Amino acid sequence: MWVLLLVFVGLPNHAYTKQPNIVVIVADDLGYQDVGFRGSDILTPNIDRLADEGVILENHIVSSICSPSRASLMTGRYGIRTGFWKGNIKPNEEFGLGLDETLLPEMLKRNGYKTHGVGKWHLGMHTWEHTPPKRGFETWFGMFLGEQGYFSHKKIGRTDLRENYYDLGNLVDNVRSDLKGKYNTYLFTDKSVELVQNHDQTKPFFLYLAYTAPHIPHEVPEEDADRFASHILGKRKNYAAMVSVMDEGVGKIADALTNNGMMENTIIVFTSDNGAYYKSVGSNYPLRGGKSSFLEGGVRGVTFVHSPLLQKSGYTNTNLHHVTDWYATFQKLAGDKPEEGSKAQLPIDGVDIWSSASNDEPCRDEILYELRDPSKRLDSQGSRGLKNVRKYPVQLKTTKMKFRKGDSRDAQEFFVIRWKNWKLLTGSGLEFQGWSPDRGLKEYRNFVNYNKEPHPRSLVSGTFLFDLSTDTREEHNVADSHPDIVNILLEKKQGYLDKVKIVEGRNYSNAGMVDGVWKPWVEL
CATH class of the missing domain: 3.40.720.10 (Alkaline Phosphatase, subunit A)
Known part of the structure; x- marks a missing residue:
């Protein structure tokens, strides 16, 4: 968009x-x-x-x-x-x-x-x-x-x-x-x-x-x-x-x-x-x-x-x-x-x-890209009987998990932040993907060996640090060689966590589909 x-x-x-x-x-x-x-x-x-x-x-x-x-x-x-x-x-x-x-x-x-x-x-x-x-x-x-x-x-x-x-x-x-x-x-x-x-x-x-x-x-x-x-x-x-x-x-x-x-x-x-x-x-x-x-x-x-x-x-x-x-x-x-x-x-x-x-x-x-914490999400309820509604929770069991179309993000817990030229992604359920081909001239399947590598859209766990001044393509994880930078960025997490708005339980309803038209359906 x-x-x-x-x-x-x-x-x-x-x-x-x-x-x-x-x-x-x-x-x-x-x-x-x-x-x-x-x-x-x-x-x-x-x-x-x-x-x-x-x-x-x-x-x-x-x-x-x-x-x-x-x-x-x-x-x-x-x-x-x-x-x-x-x-x-x-x-x-x-x-x-x-x-x-x-x-x-x-x-x-x-x-x-x-x-x-x-x-x-x-x-x-x-x-x-x-x-x-x-x-x-x-x-x-x-x-x-x-x-x-x-x-x-x-x-x-x-x-x-x-x-x-x-x-x-x-x-x-x-x-x-x-x-x-x-x-x-x-x-x-x-x-x-x-x-x-x-x-x-x-x-x-x-x-x-x-x-x-x-x-x-x-x-x-x-x-x-x-x-x-x-x-x-x-x-x-x-x-x-x-x-x-x-x-x-x-x-x-x-x-x-x-x-x-x-x-x-x-x-x-x-x-x-x-x-x-x-x-x-x-x-x-x-x-x-x-x-x-x-x-x-x-x-x-x-x-x-x-x-x-x-x-x-x-x-x-x-x-x-x-x-x-x-x-x-x-x-x-x-x-x-x-x-x-x-x-x-x-x-x-x-x-x-x-x-x-x-x-x-x-x-x-400094920019916060995203912070997700399951403790800030309360249970939802009600009918989910429409297309495109995610139904299946992700089971975070390995560091290389295949991403299925329709998976929910309810179980994700991660922190992504940019500070100067450094970018940190850490936690579980991070969606990792590969690289786009130039002008869409090649098929994506040519970029990934499905038998030996993770699915091109994988939910992964771990800590990843990229120096965007030299690695715009995010190819080299330098977290192990820069623990000081990782610690500086991790120390910022609690300040953001304190600002997270709890997502309260909510309903899903078909009542907004009336006489072939979408209309608001809840009266305040």
Whole structure:
């Protein structure tokens, strides 16, 4: 998944005279290498141009899967604080971002912003109070769940595409079954362009656009597969075309901003929330691992900043950044006074990185990738009678355990942290994966001997230390030769453990599937 954040600011170093407008564009499960400026054969001219004219943020870290990255972006808080350390929200799960959290659109709205959301939510829908129009978005066009058919707009046979807005203070829920058959990437682009074109520029503007491309299912109009990816063979062709259609949408939004006189006061930040699936059609080359792994291929986002307001541009920035940092950055740029908010400001983990992104100034030297502790997870209950719900607990018996599709993460206990150039992974149930091939040109099965080596997606136990300054591919475990560094990082664990939010028992219910439509089913 990728995220594009376009922020309109006044002057560098926060000496601005007007509030910034902010646009966040998210692509879903896009590989680290799968853009042109990383040498890919996938056509992304609009993304490439914006990156080439801006600053590439090489060490921008996100979570390894969908919901946790989105939760951190929306709250500025690590998953250990929000409860999203437990992973993605299931379609029928009664869980979401806590109502005590002040989300990014809520924070911006209280500072006078017009707030709009388009695309994918995946942060809770069991109650209306957990849905986008109740979390600060004045309008919403898109889906509440995490996946849908690109033409059917359905998940498990029920429609999940709706338009929400307020009419005289009353929330309107318009399920858009009439759009069946229309490609959702085009729908999301068109709605976003419309919102930019119709914006009243006397007020600051916030748009959150979360594409589902190129997440599975890999569906794309046939004419687009031929138009964008005729040079790519096999299953990767559809995936590549999906990325290119999204890229075309990014270009249309940039054009709309320019034509509406907004681009000169715009900062564009583009990032991925996790890498492409390992052993699939996306490529995270040359990094190790992919989605669901805390190896760099799973968590190093493809990220750049583009703006005429940048003090420096046209280079690669190697400072350490995290997806939580955008909340703190936007909060500062918006001039927010959290002490005056209607809800108490919960502690945030992000830091203001505008000076770092704009002027290459260092801003942080430590990032928590993840911490999981089974003692913080209470038992869940209720029906789990839907597809894609994990049913089988992992049995952690050996240091080389095969990963089965559908396995639960309930038994995992591990700690992953980055400090300066050092990265530590320690514990049990760590998902280790191999390396992506360059541009997906080789089959993954050629990389692993199944008879003599672990499965390419293995749950392992142990302590692993990598020096990312010399070993970006995470090939050499140097834990034994640097026990002092291991101890320094292990001493940080308790401080994070004290912040972990207990994930309480919850229900799974089929009650949200009503008359062929997904709807919130719990009344508060």
